[in-house]
Amino acid sequence: MESHDKRIVPLTIPDLSGNEETYAVDAIRSSWISSTGEYVNRFESEFGKLTESKEVISTCNGTVALHLAMLALDLKPGDEVIIPSLTFIATANAVRYVGAEPIFVDISAETWCLNPDLIHAAITSKTRGIIAVDLYGHPADFDAINAIAMDNGLWVVEDAAEAHLALYKGRKSGSLADVSVFSFYGNKIITCGEGGALTTNNVKFASRAKLLRGQGMDPERRYYFSTIGYNYRLNNVSCAILCAQIERIDLMIQERKKAFEIYHSKLCNVKGILFQPIAMWANPAPWLFSITINEVKFGCNRDVLIAFLDEKGIETRPFFIPIHTLPPYQDSAKNRGCSLPVTELISKSGINLPTSSKMNQTEIIYICDMIKECRDSLL
Ligand SMILES: Cc1ncc(COP(=O)(O)O)c(C=O)c1O
Incomplete structure (x- = not known):
């Protein structure tokens, strides 16, 4: 490597x-x-x-x-x-x-x-x-x-x-x-x-x-x-x-969709990786390819994977931290008894992977290989 x-x-x-x-x-x-x-x-x-x-x-x-x-x-x-x-x-x-x-x-x-x-x-x-x-x-x-x-x-x-x-x-x-x-x-x-x-x-x-x-x-x-x-x-x-x-918006969207397809095909059999769900009625915009990690099945948590990919020169992004837990909003949310279990689960397990219309297949395959390498290194 x-x-x-x-x-x-x-x-x-x-x-x-x-x-x-x-x-x-x-x-x-x-x-x-x-x-x-x-x-x-x-x-x-x-x-x-x-x-x-x-x-x-x-x-x-x-x-x-x-x-x-x-x-x-x-x-x-x-x-x-x-x-x-x-x-x-x-x-x-x-x-x-x-x-x-x-x-x-x-x-x-x-x-x-x-x-x-x-x-x-x-x-x-x-x-x-x-x-x-x-x-x-x-x-x-x-x-x-x-x-x-x-x-x-x-x-x-x-x-x-x-x-x-x-x-x-x-x-x-x-x-x-x-x-x-x-x-x-x-x-x-x-x-x-x-x-x-x-x-x-x-x-x-x-x-x-x-x-x-x-x-x-x-x-x-x-x-x-x-x-x-x-x-x-x-x-x-x-x-x-x-x-x-x-x-060029149609072309850029087409190219991003191609990148999404490669991610899908390379990661669909990796245990513990789940894709962003798509409702029957939706045709989403291909913004950042987004996955969640099931820690038990994958072998490590999201933050360990992010650090591993970073070491390999791959920039990723953790999902947004729920706003109701951030300092400007937490007191008011707490006082109202705010409880958002799905938000918290998705937030802590999610990663946005690199996505651009100019990405080539080799780069995406490299990212997917490194995700698998992270998992294999833990087996
Ligand atoms: C969901 C959402 N709303 C609003 C904004 C704010 O847009 P801007 O960064 O252009 O101010 C962003 C981020 O860029 C966003 O992701």
């Missing part, structure tokens, strides 16, 4: 091999480098078509897109929002940014997303909405979640940061709830380094979100600020990069 030892396989590498450079240079030469320019309009229009949404509001990252959603939905201090705990911290922080409280509900073992059967019990007179996360590319069960929301007068936000072009019963992520949120951070399927977007069919919500995104300036009256707004806009150079990414 000598020749493998110096190899470094990063968790993700952005694929910028199309028109990214040409469009970015074009934006720079045009001198439109701030948040107006033809690439901003083009990106918003094309992303709307891709996600089957009437309105797209580009933002400077996914976290502020979530914050903007909470503001434009008029979430207030003391309100409650139901969210999963197995997600990136930004989902919960956006709720707290406006003084509201995230109420954590467990995930389903079949999707790793919010379990609709458990939502009802978490609804109180203070509940205003639900943020369902399409975790690791797999869409949440939106028909069930939207029906509960409708019955209880709640809004639903889809956090699709990790799920570009996932399909739910044939419908695209970005069109599955009242409002959806995307991230275009460097590790996402399409990226511009730092960027985000909101998508919606609700024109009233969109105009409120646009007002708040642009410092609260009245679109009909320059320098008249009708409300306290924010500077959450995305710039024309970043949108130029995103326009180039959109041109």
Whole structure:
């Protein structure tokens, strides 16, 4: 294995091999480098078509897109929002940014997303909405979640940061709830380094979100600020990069799916390794190939495997630490008697493996071989 030892396989590498450079240079030469320019309009229009949404509001990252959603939905201090705990911290922080409280509900073992059967019990007179996360590319069960929301007068936000072009019963992520949120951070399927977007069919919500995104300036009256707004806009150079990414999104997804297939075929007979489940109605976005380790059957726990792969130059990522156990949220969750057994089980046993559209078969086979070598070294 000598020749493998110096190899470094990063968790993700952005694929910028199309028109990214040409469009970015074009934006720079045009001198439109701030948040107006033809690439901003083009990106918003094309992303709307891709996600089957009437309105797209580009933002400077996914976290502020979530914050903007909470503001434009008029979430207030003391309100409650139901969210999963197995997600990136930004989902919960956006709720707290406006003084509201995230109420954590467990995930389903079949999707790793919010379990609709458990939502009802978490609804109180203070509940205003639900943020369902399409975790690791797999869409949440939106028909069930939207029906509960409708019955209880709640809004639903889809956090699709990790799920570009996932399909739910044939419908695209970005069109599955009242409002959806995307991230275009460097590790996402399409990226511009730092960027985000909101998508919606609700024109009233969109105009409120646009007002708040642009410092609260009245679109009909320059320098008249009708409300306290924010500077959450995305710039024309970043949108130029995103326009180039959109041109190749289908190809990049196809390539990532091929990588998923190789992982599947090489790891399917390894005892103690379980794959991310896929619901019958889902066609997930191939973001990061995700597995869980059954410690007893595999022979060691997830952290030992991560350290072993790290030694072999393979970068991996443990699953998110449940947010209800983290310092800013643990006291409030404890006081509410929060108990999330599925979340905790999946979190402590899960690993995201390297995934990029430019990965080659040899790299994936190397990773799978090293996983097997770790197991064999323990036998
Ligand atoms: C589920 C989820 N929501 C929100 C975000 C925040 O997006 P950003 O990093 O662009 O702020 C991320 C991560 O990147 C995420 O994974």
